[in-house]
Amino acid sequence: MNSVMWYLSRSTGIVAAVLAVAALVWGLFFSARNTGTRLKPNWWLALHNHLGGLTLFFIGFHMMVSFLDTDAGLRFIDLFIPSSDVGWSIGWGVLAFWLFLVVVLPSIARIRRRLPRKAWHLVHLLSIPAVVLTGVHAYQAGSDALSTYFTRGLALLIGIAVYPATIRLLGIAQRRRATA
Amino acid sequence: MGTTVSIDIVDSHDRSLIDELVAWFHEVDAVFSPYKECSPISRLGRGELAPTDAGISDDIREVLQRCSELAEDTQGVFDVWSLPSPNGTRFDPCGYVKGWSVQRAARLLHACGLADFCLNAGGDVMLGGRDHGDKPWRVGIRHPADPMGLAMVVQGTGPLAVATSGTYERGAHIVDPRHGQPITELASATVIGPDLADADAFATTLYVMGTEGLYWLAGHPGYCGAVITSDGQLIATEEFNTYRVS
Amino acid sequence: MNTSRNPNRRQPIDPLLQQRRQAPATPRSAPLPPPTPAARPRVAAAGASADADARLAALAARGNGKPAAGAATKPGGRRTKPARAAKLAALALSAVTTLGLAGLFAGQDGNTDSIQLTNSATGVPLITIATTATTATTAATATTSTTTATTTAAASAVSPGANAAGSTTVATAAPTVAAAPAGVIEGTYVGASDSNRWGVVQVQVVYSGGQVSDVQILQYPNADNKSVRINQVALPTLISEAISSQTAAVSTVSGATYTSNSYKISLQSAIDAAKTASGISA
Numbered sequence: 001m002n003s004v005m006w007y008l009s010r011s012t013g014i015v016a017a018v019l020a021v022a023a024l025v026w027g028l029f030f031s032a033r034n035t036g037t038r039l040k041p042n043w044w045l046a047l048h049n050h051l052g053g054l055t056l057f058f059i060g061f062h063m064m065v066s067f068l069d070t071d072a073g074l075r076f077i078d079l080f081i082p083s084s085d086v087g088w089s090i091g092w093g094v095l096a097f098w099l100f101l102v103v104v105l106p107s108i109a110r111i112r113r114r115l116p117r118k119a120w121h122l123v124h125l126l127s128i129p130a131v132v133l134t135g136v137h138a139y140q141a142g143s144d145a146l147s148t149y150f151t152r153g154l155a156l157l158i159g160i161a162v163y164p165a166t167i168r169l170l171g172i173a174q175r176r177r178a179t180a
Numbered sequence: 181m182g183t184t185v186s187i188d189i190v191d192s193h194d195r196s197l198i199d200e201l202v203a204w205f206h207e208v209d210a211v212f213s214p215y216k217e218c219s220p221i222s223r224l225g226r227g228e229l230a231p232t233d234a235g236i237s238d239d240i241r242e243v244l245q246r247c248s249e250l251a252e253d254t255q256g257v258f259d260v261w262s263l264p265s266p267n268g269t270r271f272d273p274c275g276y277v278k279g280w281s282v283q284r285a286a287r288l289l290h291a292c293g294l295a296d297f298c299l300n301a302g303g304d305v306m307l308g309g310r311d312h313g314d315k316p317w318r319v320g321i322r323h324p325a326d327p328m329g330l331a332m333v334v335q336g337t338g339p340l341a342v343a344t345s346g347t348y349e350r351g352a353h354i355v356d357p358r359h360g361q362p363i364t365e366l367a368s369a370t371v372i373g374p375d376l377a378d379a380d381a382f383a384t385t386l387y388v389m390g391t392e393g394l395y396w397l398a399g400h401p402g403y404c405g406a407v408i409t410s411d412g413q414l415i416a417t418e419e420f421n422t423y424r425v426s
Numbered sequence: 427m428n429t430s431r432n433p434n435r436r437q438p439i440d441p442l443l444q445q446r447r448q449a450p451a452t453p454r455s456a457p458l459p460p461p462t463p464a465a466r467p468r469v470a471a472a473g474a475s476a477d478a479d480a481r482l483a484a485l486a487a488r489g490n491g492k493p494a495a496g497a498a499t500k501p502g503g504r505r506t507k508p509a510r511a512a513k514l515a516a517l518a519l520s521a522v523t524t525l526g527l528a529g530l531f532a533g534q535d536g537n538t539d540s541i542q543l544t545n546s547a548t549g550v551p552l553i554t555i556a557t558t559a560t561t562a563t564t565a566a567t568a569t570t571s572t573t574t575a576t577t578t579a580a581a582s583a584v585s586p587g588a589n590a591a592g593s594t595t596v597a598t599a600a601p602t603v604a605a606a607p608a609g610v611i612e613g614t615y616v617g618a619s620d621s622n623r624w625g626v627v628q629v630q631v632v633y634s635g636g637q638v639s640d641v642q643i644l645q646y647p648n649a650d651n652k653s654v655r656i657n658q659v660a661l662p663t664l665i666s667e668a669i670s671s672q673t674a675a676v677s678t679v680s681g682a683t684y685t686s687n688s689y690k691i692s693l694q695s696a697i698d699a700a701k702t703a704s705g706i707s708a
Binding site: 003004006007008010011012014015018019022040042043044045046047050051054058 | 507508509512513516517520523524525526527528529530531532
């Protein structure tokens with residue numbers, strides 16, 4: 001049973017990471033007005049929100065399965081608080097979880113409407129360190145980190161995240177220059 | 181605890197310092213000796229005292245704490261709670277206490293401003309600074325079969341600890357706590373590292389684990405080891421070989 | 427959703443921003459739906475906050491007659507959801523990928539209970555070596571030459587990924603060798619690479635004189651499974667050599683604990699005596 005949990009822990013982790021990057025990319029495309037004319041902006045936003053929710057769900061699933069895998073040696077509290085007992089390889093993942101939580105929950109419309117936009121936006125930017133920490137966690141804690149497929153896939157994922165982020169930053173810089 | 185301590189201090193010092201060290205070792209003996217029925221250790225082993233009782237000194241607590249960490253680190257190989265003890269209980273921290281007491285003695289010497297010394301308690305060596313000729317200390321590792329011969333010589337400057345575990349005179353007295361059988365693969369295991377108490381525990385663990393223990397030890401930065409098998413083969417890691425001179 | 431052609435389409439697409447720019451003729455055309463993912467975009471577009479309403483009310487008079495133009499609302503309509511197909515696709519894809527990957531990992535895990543050895547030269551299978559993912563007790567009980575684990579040559583055979591530490595003996599580093607069947611041809615036999623949770627194990631056995639003369643582990647387990655940490659420590663290279671008793675000038679001797687009695691006849695006591703004699707304090 002433990003091995004099943006171990007397989008699931010790895011696969012949910014991978015899927016959650018992919019979802020997180022997808023949500024990030026969708027969000028970046030959306031906010032950079034880089035959505036093209038074929039798909040309406042709301043399609044991007046809707047999917048971005050959906051992916052964000054899915055990410056959170058799969059992260060939760062990943063945490064639960066990792067906990068159930070007794071060979072991993074995680075106590076329940078280790079899921080929520082980084083501890084030197086299990087090391088920072090897990091700790092980064094825990095932090096990423098909290099960051100994602102903080103990014104997604106206030107974006108639920110009911111809560112978002114109550115927040116001043118700047119505050120909400122600032123908090124939402126935490127999604128970027130969250131994705132970075134996800135990558136670090138995947139590399140350090142994953143039993144797969146020694147497989148070349150995995151590392152190459154991870155590198156590809158990071159590349160996919162970096163590309164629109166760069167475009168977005170360039171767009172912001174451009175706009176600043178234009179309005180300056 | 182039935183062993184002999186050799187003290188070699190390079191710098192000139194007050195004779196009273198030696199007396200202080202001797203007093204320290206006697207105190208350790210009084211507190212930790214499993215041979216004495218009324219020592220706190222024996223009473224702990226029998227369950228008459230609990231580690232949180234007032235009668236347990238901070239030193240004892242420190243030893244117990246480290247021993248429990250080591251039991252987990254070594255996955256049950258170095259487990260002072262599963263060793264038969266002379267006083268009839270199954271609690272014998274002597275393996276840790278010996279090195280720990282020397283480590284403390286070294287700390288005492290450092291506190292007195294003495295950096296160059298060589299302490300040897302029952303085969304556990306703690307080095308400080310350099311030797312009398314201002315050269316690195318040379319430590320011989322006893323040959324498992326020949327009491328007067330050496331298997332190899334290592335050298336280094338302090339602070340450095342060298343600990344060896346093996347059968348030697350007491351016969352196959354080291355049993356693997358996981359199955360209770362005496363160890364047969366290795367004749368001895370030596371560990372070099374910064375702390376003598378840990379090096380001693382690791383040496384015992386390495387001895388029990390066998391050659392693969394060297395891979396386990398590799399996960400402990402700062403410590404390196406070598407083993408001598410029953411058929412006279414020395415297996416050392418590259419890092420250990422940097423200390424060897426012959 | 428946004429099917430009506432409207433000139434505002436090229437305007438900034440941030441829904442909140444859209445709110446501020448457009449006439450709030452019917453900004454609340456749809457009642458506020460509960461915050462489900464599907465409804466989020468509409469809420470963002472249609473659920474204007476009160477102050478935005480107030481501010482925009484003034485603009486209404488400016489004669490932008492197209493109510494909620496450009497706002498991604500469908501008055502009264504919750505029928506269509508944006509990106510519905512894509513959302514379902516994402517969900518389905520995630521679920522399928524999770525299960526698929528899990529299945530893939532399960533398939534990768536070989537049968538770790540035994541490793542079939544084949545003669546590296548002829549490819550003839552030989553015996554099965556039982557490997558057990560237990561502790562080093564198997565090393566203690568192994569019969570003939572156990573894992574001397576000399577990796578001088580094998581180090582280069584270790585796969586590049588296995589640089590993480592073999593820091594635990596829980597891994598299968600100690601095969602117990604079954605008795606060699608009679609008439610075993612001398613040679614080197616290599617087992618198929620077998621991977622399990624703790625890493626990849628490949629065993630090489632050398633037969634000479636009808637007996638196992640050497641067992642080597644070619645690839646090593648790599649993870650401390652207890653705590654899912656991967657120690658970034660390279661596997662140490664082990665160097666093996668025969669030793670014989672030697673004499674040398676040393677300051678002290680490290681050995682297994684000697685008793686007070688055995689100390690007297692030990693080398694250490696000789697050294698100490700010599701030191702005392704030469705005036706070195708002790």
